[in-house]
Amino acid sequence: MNNTMEYKGYVGSVEFSEEDGLFYGKVMGIRALISYEGSTAAELVNDFHGAVDDYLALCEENHTEPERAYKGSFNVRISPELHKQAVIFAMAHNMSLNSLVENSIEQAVHAG
Known part of the structure; x- marks a missing residue:
């Protein structure tokens, strides 16, 4: 359902x-x-x-712009150490931090 x-x-x-x-x-x-x-x-x-x-x-x-959800941009707060590890991992795999985050979220969503 x-x-x-x-x-x-x-x-x-x-x-x-x-x-x-x-x-x-x-x-x-x-x-x-x-x-x-x-x-x-x-x-x-x-x-x-x-x-x-x-x-x-x-x-x-009212000549106002309607709110739109899910624009594809959001802030994520993580520990400084995890942030550093993520950047190092992304660089070592020739990808941007955004790509790493997007790929990780996509894998989590499709696994669930």
Whole structure:
């Protein structure tokens, strides 16, 4: 089972409240709170699409740039010693530190 859905480049979570008998979720990876719900999977998907469309329309109306998640750039904080070891390893293998990090994350994601 997949606990996310995607629409217009936005990724939304999928959760279920047994107590309320509702599916619900929110758009992930941005600061703006965009939430949605539905009593069926189809209603959840429709409300998700509507919430994203409403957010984009509001941004256009206010002449603001919509937030975009997952731009491909992020900061990572690690120990200075691990940083040094990673740079040495990357240099020894004729690759950049960015390539090492990207390859390592790709291997971890595909292994899981």
